[in-house]
Amino acid sequence: DGGITQSPKYLFRKEGQNVTLSCEQNLNHDAMYWYRQDPGQGLRLIYYSQIVNDFQKGDIAEGYSVSREKKESFPLTVTSAQKNPTAFYLCASSPGTGIHGYTFGSGTRLTVV
Amino acid sequence: AQSVSQHNHHVILSEAASLELGCNYSYGGTVNLFWYVQYPGQHLQLLLKYFSGDPLVKGIKGFEAEFIKSKFSFNLRKPSVQWSDTAEYFCAVQAGVAAGNKLTFGGGTRVLVKP
Numbered sequence: 465d466g467g468i469t470q471s472p473k474y475l476f477r478k479e480g481q482n483v484t485l486s487c488e489q490n491l492n493h494d495a496m497y498w499y500r501q502d503p504g505q506g507l508r509l510i511y512y513s514q515i516v517n518d519f520q521k522g523d524i525a526e527g528y529s530v531s532r533e534k535k536e537s538f539p540l541t542v543t544s545a546q547k548n549p550t551a552f553y554l555c556a557s558s559p560g561t562g563i564h565g566y567t568f569g570s571g572t573r574l575t576v577v
Numbered sequence: 578a579q580s581v582s583q584h585n586h587h588v589i590l591s592e593a594a595s596l597e598l599g600c601n602y603s604y605g606g607t608v609n610l611f612w613y614v615q616y617p618g619q620h621l622q623l624l625l626k627y628f629s630g631d632p633l634v635k636g637i638k639g640f641e642a643e644f645i646k647s648k649f650s651f652n653l654r655k656p657s658v659q660w661s662d663t664a665e666y667f668c669a670v671q672a673g674v675a676a677g678n679k680l681t682f683g684g685g686t687r688v689l690v691k692p
Binding site for chain 1: 583586611620622623626671681
């Protein structure tokens with residue numbers, strides 16, 4: 465079945481460490497997105513990529529970095545510069561051309577201690 | 578930039594009651610509108626979407642939404658809820674290709690349906 469795989473489901477890290485969250489899709493979608501979900505704040509866009517080797521900052525990009533070396537993969541690194549990294553992170557993809565809704569992954573819950 | 582406001586953070590109601598969740602957006606251009614649902618422990622799923630045409634949109638599981646352009650609103654409704662409708666509901670607005678087809682979400686409404 466086609467879909468988006470995020471791993472791991474739960475992740476614990478010590479404060480000051482960088483951590484990379486994985487997102488893989490086999491939907492042949494051009495566009496991929498990273499959102500952060502916090503209670504009462506909905507989903508906020510961190511980074512997005514419309515095509516391989518290109519990406520743009522979203523609304524809350526500070527303290528995060530991404531890469532898009534392959535169409536299928538869009539990993540997100542939460543750096544030590546992110547002031548409040550504990551959150552639920554969602555990856556999504558869309559065909560990219562025209563207007564479409566997104567397909568979401570199951571998310572990664574990151575806890576920094 | 579677009580923004581989305583959902584009026585209620587929490588809604589509690591009994592089975593068979595009617596549900597209406599408010600959503601207002603701000604954006605100067607043409608938008609596409611969505612409602613997503615997140616059941617406990619599950620992925621975000623698309624409930625319904627509006628691109629153009631009939632402003633009354635029907636989605637899955639008996640949900641519908643009405644786009645009122647003059648009010649910048651896209652409220653979600655269900656005439657009779659079930660316990661299984663307990664979930665968090667998100668309204669979202671999508672600008673066009675030039676804006677990266679980005680979805681902007683509202684803050685979400687947690688709905689608890691009591692049996």
